[in-house]
Amino acid sequence: MPARIEPCLALLKSKPPVGRQWMYEVKWDGYRLAVHIEPGRVSVITRGGHDWTERFPSIASAARHLEVETAILDGEAVVLNEQNRSDFGALQQALGGRGGKRSAEEALFFAFDLLYLNGQDLTRLPLHGRRSLLEKMLHVEEGVIRLSEDIGSDGALLIDAACQMGLEGIIGKNIDMPYRAGRNGDWVKIKCVQSEGFAIVGYEPSRVALGGIGRLLLAARKGDQLVYVGGVGTGFTAKTGTALRRHLDAIAVPKAAIDVGKRKGVFVKPVVVAEIEFRAWTHDGKLRHASFKGLREEADAASVYRLPD
Known part of the structure; x- marks a missing residue:
């Protein structure tokens, strides 16, 4: 299993793209993480490649209980506020502020991609194939590790709704594409400004x-x-x-x-x-x-x- 996979990043767009190949998710306001699961070991790796397993002990503990031998999950660590919205300030506070050393016991992990599973590299599969496997893995709605839901395909309607709800925005993903590192346009973000x-x-x-x-x-x-x-x-x-x-x-x-x-x-x-x-x-x-x-x-x-x- 690879020690690290460079993340696919969302390209900022002013309007959501249209087409049957686009799915949308909530844009979470937290820390991008990759959760690596191996026999006897779980690692929580930041976007920059730092090991933050000790900073997110509840996520690491939940990962140990997933019914897989090996896996790499891509997702976002968040803390939800009273309105069930991701709150970056609350996450920073849980970690002790910028440069802090506390652990965020209350953090949740919203997984939106599955890059490796039981000895198989999944990055060459199209997103709809990877999502299907991820959904089977995370079939329980509640818990520390949760599925970042597919909220629909009408991006224009969804961004309006997201902004009215006070969310950060939405992420659009081309379901036909493999997992590619960098901002290549396979994933896009539309923000509420x-x-x-x-x-x-x-x-x-x-x-x-x-x-x-x-x-x-x-x-x-x-x-x-x-x-x-x-x-x-x-x-x-x-x-x-x-x-x-x-x-x-x-x-x-x-x-x-x-x-x-x-x-x-x-x-x-x-x-x-x-x-x-x-x-x-x-x-x-x-x-x-x-x-x-x-x-x-x-x-x-x-x-x-x-x-x-």
């Missing part, structure tokens, strides 16, 4: 970033105050970054208008509103996977996002 206005309270300069802005520092409203909600360091071009830095330098102030912790940078009057695209919120109330879209104009009734009380 949020976009809101946030006040710029400063920026961190950079000598290498486009326009000299390494990261904008952002704030949202909570009650009658502004609170720091993290930063954004992508979405700029050289032209927009340079223009934005000049604009911000003209309204610079000696110290931050709000509490931004120990962060250093150029602080500004919180009068400029940026439109920010983001995927989700972290457990401690910061933007996750944010991208700068542009500045909101006063004529456009620019408003700062208001956090729930």
